[in-house]
Amino acid sequence: xxxxxxxxIDEVVALVGYTLISLLGQLRAGYDRRPANxxxxxxxxxxxxxxxxxxxxxxxxxxxxxxxxxxxKAMSLRLGNFIQSEVxxxxxxxxxxxxxxxxxxxxxxxxxxxxxxxxxxNALAYEVCFECKENRNxxxxxxxxxxIQAKENLIIRRETHLDQLADKLIExxxxxxxxxxIQGIYIDKINPDDVQYVMDLGLINKEHSELKISNPIYQEVxxxxxxx
Numbered sequence: 001x002x003x004x005x006x007x008x009i010d011e012v013v014a015l016v017g018y019t020l021i022s023l024l025g026q027l028r029a030g031y032d033r034r035p036a037n038x039x040x041x042x043x044x045x046x047x048x049x050x051x052x053x054x055x056x057x058x059x060x061x062x063x064x065x066x067x068x069x070x071x072x073k074a075m076s077l078r079l080g081n082f083i084q085s086e087v088x089x090x091x092x093x094x095x096x097x098x099x100x101x102x103x104x105x106x107x108x109x110x111x112x113x114x115x116x117x118x119x120x121x122n123a124l125a126y127e128v129c130f131e132c133k134e135n136r137n138x139x140x141x142x143x144x145x146x147x148i149q150a151k152e153n154l155i156i157r158r159e160t161h162l163d164q165l166a167d168k169l170i171e172x173x174x175x176x177x178x179x180x181x182i183q184g185i186y187i188d189k190i191n192p193d194d195v196q197y198v199m200d201l202g203l204i205n206k207e208h209s210e211l212k213i214s215n216p217i218y219q220e221v222x223x224x225x226x227x228x
């Protein structure tokens with residue numbers, strides 16, 4: 001069997017300590033043997049730019065200095081959110097497959113709540129179509145009220161993505177940006193690298209030179225978590 005030209009490694013953020021060091025060692029060991037005995041390219045997928053990954057010392061409980069662990073980076077690409085027409089197209093795929101329809105208000109509300117954030121779009125649509133018992137009857141039209149209830153269910157249960165969101169808010173770089181935004185404090189003096197970092201995480205975006213929390217679901221979850 002020939003070697004793959006491209007290797008995808010997902011959830012790199014989950015690697016810490018010796019497992020992260022082991023991965024880096026393997027990448028370095030195979031680098032000069034490409035492409036005969038090692039993938040030509042390696043794509044590391046995660047929730048943040050790999051330039052922001054650091055190796056932590058278990059003994060000292062601090063970041064080991066010397067810059068990013070991933071100084072082998074060629075480029076970073078961020079997968080953006082869906083646009084509204086793409087969200088509607090995804091919902092129509094469900095209709096084509098099952099015959100179940102969304103009314104216009106329900107489609108608009110799914111877009112409004114998620115602003116196209118991929119996980120939220122899929123989680124909200126799955127909740128309203130499969131977890132809501134009434135809607136398992138494919139003759140039942142998905143209405144605005146069902147979408148509202150589905151959104152509340154996701155927040156109450158703190159589904160995986162929202163639980164990870166809460167974990168990100170512990171990071172000081174994130175709090176340095178989010179807390180002033182919530183308090184309405186002038187934020188021009190905030191470290192631009194911190195702002196970009198939080199934008200890369202998908203927590204905020206910029207509209208007309210103004211920073212905003214990315215979508216109404218985050219707008220509801222983030223203040224709750226910061227006041228716990």
